[in-house]
Amino acid sequence: MSANEPPLLLRVEGLSKAYPGVLANDAVSLSVAPGQVHALLGENGAGKSTLVKMIYGLVRPDTGQMALHGASYAPADPHAARAAGVAMVFQHFSLFEALSVAENVALGMEDPPPLRQLAARIRAVSDAYGLPLDPGRIVGDLSAGERQRVEIIRCLLQDPKLLIMDEPTSVLTPQEVEILFATLRQLAAEGTAILYISHKLEEIRRLCDRATILRGGRVVGECDPREKSAHELAELMVGAELKLTDRAGRHAGEVVLVVAGLNLAPSSAFGPSLKDLGFTLRRGEVLGIGGVAGNGQEELLAALSGERPTSRGSVTLKGEDISALGPNPRRARGLLAAPEERLGHAAAPDMSLTENAILTGTMRRPLTHRGFIDRRAARAFAREIIAAFDVRTPGPHVAARALSGGNLQKFVIGREVLQAPEVLVVNQPTWGVDAAAAAAIRQALLDLAAGGAGVIVISQDLDELMEISDQFSALNEGRLSQPRSTTGLTLQEIGLSLGGAHGMKVAEAVT
Amino acid sequence: MIRLIARPAPSRFWLWATPVLAVLATMVAGAVLFAALGTDPLEALKVIFWDPLLGANAGYFRGQLLIKAGPLMLIAAGLAVGFRAGIWNIGAEGQYIVGAICGAAVGLAVYPAESVLIFPAMVVAGALGGWAWGMIPALLKNRFGASEILVSLMLVYVAQNLLAWAAFGPLKNPAGFGFPGSRNLQQYPSAHNGELIAGSGLHWGGVAALAALVGTYVLMSRHIAGFRIQVAGDAPKAARFAGVAPARLVAFCLGLSGALAGLAGMFEVAGPSGQITDAFGAGYGFTAIIVAFLGRLNPIGILLAGLLMALTYIGGDMAQLMLRLPAAAIQVFQGMLLFFLLGFDLLTNYQVRFGGRVGA
Numbered sequence: 001m002s003a004n005e006p007p008l009l010l011r012v013e014g015l016s017k018a019y020p021g022v023l024a025n026d027a028v029s030l031s032v033a034p035g036q037v038h039a040l041l042g043e044n045g046a047g048k049s050t051l052v053k054m055i056y057g058l059v060r061p062d063t064g065q066m067a068l069h070g071a072s073y074a075p076a077d078p079h080a081a082r083a084a085g086v087a088m089v090f091q092h093f094s095l096f097e098a099l100s101v102a103e104n105v106a107l108g109m110e111d112p113p114p115l116r117q118l119a120a121r122i123r124a125v126s127d128a129y130g131l132p133l134d135p136g137r138i139v140g141d142l143s144a145g146e147r148q149r150v151e152i153i154r155c156l157l158q159d160p161k162l163l164i165m166d167e168p169t170s171v172l173t174p175q176e177v178e179i180l181f182a183t184l185r186q187l188a189a190e191g192t193a194i195l196y197i198s199h200k201l202e203e204i205r206r207l208c209d210r211a212t213i214l215r216g217g218r219v220v221g222e223c224d225p226r227e228k229s230a231h232e233l234a235e236l237m238v239g240a241e242l243k244l245t246d247r248a249g250r251h252a253g254e255v256v257l258v259v260a261g262l263n264l265a266p267s268s269a270f271g272p273s274l275k276d277l278g279f280t281l282r283r284g285e286v287l288g289i290g291g292v293a294g295n296g297q298e299e300l301l302a303a304l305s306g307e308r309p310t311s312r313g314s315v316t317l318k319g320e321d322i323s324a325l326g327p328n329p330r331r332a333r334g335l336l337a338a339p340e341e342r343l344g345h346a347a348a349p350d351m352s353l354t355e356n357a358i359l360t361g362t363m364r365r366p367l368t369h370r371g372f373i374d375r376r377a378a379r380a381f382a383r384e385i386i387a388a389f390d391v392r393t394p395g396p397h398v399a400a401r402a403l404s405g406g407n408l409q410k411f412v413i414g415r416e417v418l419q420a421p422e423v424l425v426v427n428q429p430t431w432g433v434d435a436a437a438a439a440a441i442r443q444a445l446l447d448l449a450a451g452g453a454g455v456i457v458i459s460q461d462l463d464e465l466m467e468i469s470d471q472f473s474a475l476n477e478g479r480l481s482q483p484r485s486t487t488g489l490t491l492q493e494i495g496l497s498l499g500g501a502h503g504m505k506v507a508e509a510v511t
Numbered sequence: 512m513i514r515l516i517a518r519p520a521p522s523r524f525w526l527w528a529t530p531v532l533a534v535l536a537t538m539v540a541g542a543v544l545f546a547a548l549g550t551d552p553l554e555a556l557k558v559i560f561w562d563p564l565l566g567a568n569a570g571y572f573r574g575q576l577l578i579k580a581g582p583l584m585l586i587a588a589g590l591a592v593g594f595r596a597g598i599w600n601i602g603a604e605g606q607y608i609v610g611a612i613c614g615a616a617v618g619l620a621v622y623p624a625e626s627v628l629i630f631p632a633m634v635v636a637g638a639l640g641g642w643a644w645g646m647i648p649a650l651l652k653n654r655f656g657a658s659e660i661l662v663s664l665m666l667v668y669v670a671q672n673l674l675a676w677a678a679f680g681p682l683k684n685p686a687g688f689g690f691p692g693s694r695n696l697q698q699y700p701s702a703h704n705g706e707l708i709a710g711s712g713l714h715w716g717g718v719a720a721l722a723a724l725v726g727t728y729v730l731m732s733r734h735i736a737g738f739r740i741q742v743a744g745d746a747p748k749a750a751r752f753a754g755v756a757p758a759r760l761v762a763f764c765l766g767l768s769g770a771l772a773g774l775a776g777m778f779e780v781a782g783p784s785g786q787i788t789d790a791f792g793a794g795y796g797f798t799a800i801i802v803a804f805l806g807r808l809n810p811i812g813i814l815l816a817g818l819l820m821a822l823t824y825i826g827g828d829m830a831q832l833m834l835r836l837p838a839a840a841i842q843v844f845q846g847m848l849l850f851f852l853l854g855f856d857l858l859t860n861y862q863v864r865f866g867g868r869v870g871a
Contacts, residue, residue: 307751328754339752348746350521359742359753362735371735 008070009034009193010055010162015064017050024050026217027064032162032210037184037194039204039225041237042214043434045404048197051214052164055195056088057081068161079110085161089151089168091432097140101150104139108154125156129183144292145176152183163187164195169203170431173292174462181207199435201230202463215239238436247446247468253283256454257335257423258316264299264308272296272478274303279473279483281423281454286445287483288469289458293428296478297458298340301427304456305337306330317423331363334422338412340431340458342405346412349401353393356400357382357415364419381418389414390440406437413441417448424448427458442468515861525858530805530812532858533851534819540851541844550834558833559826559844572825574712578783579821581713582607582775584813585720586799588727589771591808593764595731597744600765602648602663603772604796605670606641610773611780612677613640615787618702619682619693629701633777634715641773642766644670649765653758659765667796675789682787693787696780704782716778720817723771728810740764772796798824801849820845 010032017025025047032038040048053059055066057075066073068084075081078088095104102119106112113121119135126133131149139147148168155163165184169177184194184207198204204211205225213221213236221236228236262277274296281287291297302308304315306327315323317335327337339345347356358378362368367378382396389410393403400408409429416424429445430438446468449455458475459465465472466486473483538560542552563572586603593600600606614637621629648662682693696702704714731737743750743760751757775795780787802820806812827841857863 305752306754326754326756327752331754337752341748344746345748345752348742348749350745351742355738358735358738359749368735372733373735373738 007034008032009036009068010073010195011067011070012051012055013065013067015051015054015061015066017054017059017061023217025054025061028214028217028219030212030219030222032193032195034161034191034193035188036210037188037196037208039208039211040195040197040214041201041204041211041225041233043237043406043436045216045406045434046214046237047217048214049166050217052088052166052195052197055081055162056086056164082110082158082160085159086164087155087158087160087162088164089148089155089166091167091170093147093151095139095147095150097138099139100135101133101137101139101142102135104150105135105154105157109157121157122153125153129156129186130179131183143176144171144294145173145179148172148180152180156187160192162193162195164197166197167199167432168196169198169200171293171460173460176292177203199438200461200463201225201233201435204233205230213237234435237434250284250286250446250450250470252285252470253452255280256283256318257281257456259304260314260316262303262310262314264303264310266478267299267302267308271299274299275478277480279471279480281456283422283452283454284449285471286449286455286457286469287471287473288465288486289456289473289475289480290460290462290465291458291475292460293340295476297427297460297475299478300475300480301337301339301425301458304335304425305339306335327360328363331360331419335425336360336364336416336419336421336423337425338416338427338429340427342408342412343401347400347408350399352382352399353386353391353396353403353411354379354382356411357385357396360415361419385411385414385418388418389444406433409433410437410441413444417444421448421453423454423456425456425458428461429457429459430461430464431459438464512865514864515857516864517861518859521859525855526807527812529855529858530807530816530852532855533805533848536851536855537844537848540847544840544843544847545836548836548840550836555830555834555836558830559823562829563822563825570710572829574706574710575825576818576821577712577717578714579824580817581717581720582779582795583799583802583820584817585716585723585775585778586768586772586796587802587806587813587817588720588723588810589768590799591803591806591810591813592727592731592737592740593768594803595744595808596740596760596764597747598761598764599660600645600648600663600768601660601800602644602665602667602670602796603768603799604792604794605663605667606644606769606772607776607779607796608667608670608674608792609644609776610637610641610770611776611784611791612674612682612787613637613773614777615693615696615780616677616682618696618699618781622694622699622702625701627701630704630781633702633781634774637773637777638770639773641776642770644773645765645767645769646762649762652761652765659761663765671792674787674791678787678789678791684786691789695785697782697785702781704778714778714782716775716782719774719778724810724814731810772799798845801845801852804849805852820848823848 008031013029014027015025016027028051042048050059054061057078057080073084075084102115102122105122106115106118112118122135131153133146133149133153139150168180172180188194196208208225211223211225212219225233258280260278262274264274266273272295303310306325310323312323313321317333322330322333343349348359358367358373361381365381367374367381379396386393386396391407391411393407413429429441445455445457457465457469469486471483472486472489474481538556542556545555546552563569586607590600590603614633617633617636618629644666647666648659651657651662652659679691684692684694707713739750739753739755742753743755780791784791798820802813802816806816823845830836830841831838
């Protein structure tokens with residue numbers, strides 16, 4: 001409790017950082033006490049990443065000061081930050097898949113001890129913090145949760161005073177989240193402060209004892225998240241009232257897509273294969289497929305989009321066997337898809353939004369005449385997407401990579417939705433997307449279903465699936481569970497069906 | 512301290528300024544090279560770049576310019592399409608040689624018959640020969656995942672041996688007193704690819720080169736197929752999502768660049784060269800790689816780059832002749848051009864800052 005004014009660990013005062021065209025941080029101040037789990041809340045582009053990058057020495061502030069343990073603190077680079085006791089676990093892991101856990105940890109250390117000693121220390125730390133991890137295993141064989149443990153243990157070996165975590169739960173199953181939270185609580189009890197960045201408001205309410213809310217680079221509020229509802233926190237973040245998703249107006253109609261006996265070899269050496277998948281999708285219905293990414297999600301999307309043809313009779317659209325057809329014939333028949341990886345898969349990074357509209361839009365929109373591209377029509381289509389989905393960008397000439405993740409995702413989803421699909425398959429539609437954009441995307445998917453299309457949402461965000469889907473099914477290690485109606489299904493039931501086959505120590509974490 | 516800062520988008524200015532800068536840097540470094548070899552550097556540069564265009568005998572050399580630039584542009588036009596898709600055909604030289612052998616073989620097989628159909632048949636044979644030679648790396652890549660870079664390059668050496676075998680064996684001139692080399696097609700009217708306008712250096716190969724440049728321009732900047740080729744090079748996964756079948760793309764790109772290289776070889780053997788000899792391959796297939804990149808894989812750029820490289824060929828020959836510069840010096844000179852181009856390419860994607868603070 002903060003009643004007896006504990007000494008501060010980190011004090012940030014008036015930190016500003018300008019990039020060409022944007023003020024990423026504008027006189028940001030916050031203070032973190034030892035043992036505090038401090039949430040940093042904000043939409044994409046609110047300045048959370050810039051702030052922690054300055055604390056971690058990756059970016060130097062233009063003005064303002066920081067103090068650590070009461071002494072002036074201005075790290076020139078991450079080495080200096082680590083030496084001062086500040087560690088960070090990034091959202092995207094920097095691990096070598098072909099190396100072992102111990103080797104990966106050694107690569108991230110300033111002067112690593114011999115591997116055998118290091119392995120012993122990894123074991124000791126992983127036991128002490130309830131993070132089961134075998135130092136000899138190859139990282140490529142690990143689940144996302146286990147990979148994150150490698151990163152966390154790498155940090156813990158440096159004995160940090162402040163641990164920064166950027167969106168740590170986005171890749172975890174509910175059980176893995178529980179294990180992580182237990183570890184973080186233990187660390188906090190030992191006096192380590194944790195700066196926790198997340199979009200997931202329920203998690204913040206459960207884990208954090210302080211929250212600083214950023215919007216547009218400024219601190220707009222501080223609160224105890226346990227005293228606020230998730231909806232209140234979201235509105236603080238967005239700075240406006242948020243509508244609740246409207247599920248009305250949908251009726252399950254005729255069957256539009258049938259998948260039966262779908263098998264597919266893995267797309268990478270470390271991916272799972274799809275094993276005998278089957279389900280039916282009706283018009284007006286949203287089928288939610290839960291599960292942690294890397295369990296066949298990408299393969300399922302590729303099999304449905306037509307990027308990877310499957311055996312005869314495995315995918316039937318409106319009574320026609322389309323298993324052997326490629327993406328464009330499927331688009332022509334009304335089956336559209338939006339893959340998880342926005343830059344590089346759903347969109348070509350260096351190409352303009354107009355060109356990215358051409359990428360999938362030529363089959364259902366008149367963007368070409370006898371194969372020749374009608375630039376004007378393509379530009380108009382791109383503009384239409386930008387306007388209809390509130391994509392924040394100077395115009396359709398801008399390269400896809402210049403857009404923020406949330407804006408590009410709105411563009412990608414908008415591009416498919418505006419082509420009036422009869423079946424739309426989306427993988428991780430709101431991954432790394434801010435609350436307002438995520439709400440808009442979910443509503444667009446529901447509206448599409450209300451208009452008579454079948455929608456398949458593959459997501460690891462279970463709250464999201466519970467919010468929008470009618471049927472729920474879990475994809476785990478390439479196997480799909482029997483779809484169940486979401487009415488009456490509890491999160492705990494789903495969680496168990498997802499995590500159970502993971503081969504992890506689940507039981508000790510779930511109480 | 513020199514620091515590189517990534518640009519948010521590639522600079523359009525530097526995209527076109529780097530080739531010019533590379534040419535200038537090559538001239539400077541070339542001057543140093545020539546000076547080290549004991550030649551007056553300014554004199555050498557004048558002989559290479561000035562005399563062929565505006566010197567005393569420029570009238571003759573200007574014709575040579577198109578003769579040399581034609582095959583370079585024709586081959587580079589095809590290579591550029593593949594390079595944009597990220598398919599690296601390094602073996603155009605081999606496809607050029609095989610195209611020449613096939614084209615010449617058709618003409619020589621019917622010698623001395625006269626017909627207007629002979630030359631078109633040779634054109635088709637040349638294109639097919641180059642196409643087939645290009646399809647070998649394509650098939651191996653699609654079937655076994657073999658690198659098209661290595662396979663196409665190694666097939667150049669196979670083609671060179673094939674050429675020697677043809678010149679000493681089946682295509683040898685029966686009336687040649689035992690000398691290696693085929694009959695001279697320049698003396699066989701139905702097969703001869705002569706100048707279309709006397710003294711211009713323009714033969715059917717030059718026309719084909721211009722047609723290829725226009726064709727690839729329309730393909731790459733107007734047509735959906737060219738758009739998909741471009742996507743395949745920029746973002747392979749996005750291309751697959753857009754419906755590009757990788758195997759078909761590989762076959763198309765290697766087939767197209769092979770066919771155009773084969774055509775170039777056929778026009779050369781039926782025209783300026785005249786006969787199949789073991790010394791027929793003059794390195795056009797390799798130089799065309801430099802032309803394609805110097806021209807930014809863009810047809811208009813390739814047109815200019817082809818003329819420039821042709822100039823260094825002609826000027827280089829003159830420098831060898833008049834200044835006694837070794838042939839290797841000229842090759843180093845051409846190689847430096849690609850080296851500087853790739854080096855300066857950094858400027859399109861990065862800003863260079865001298866000194867200053869970290870993390871500005």
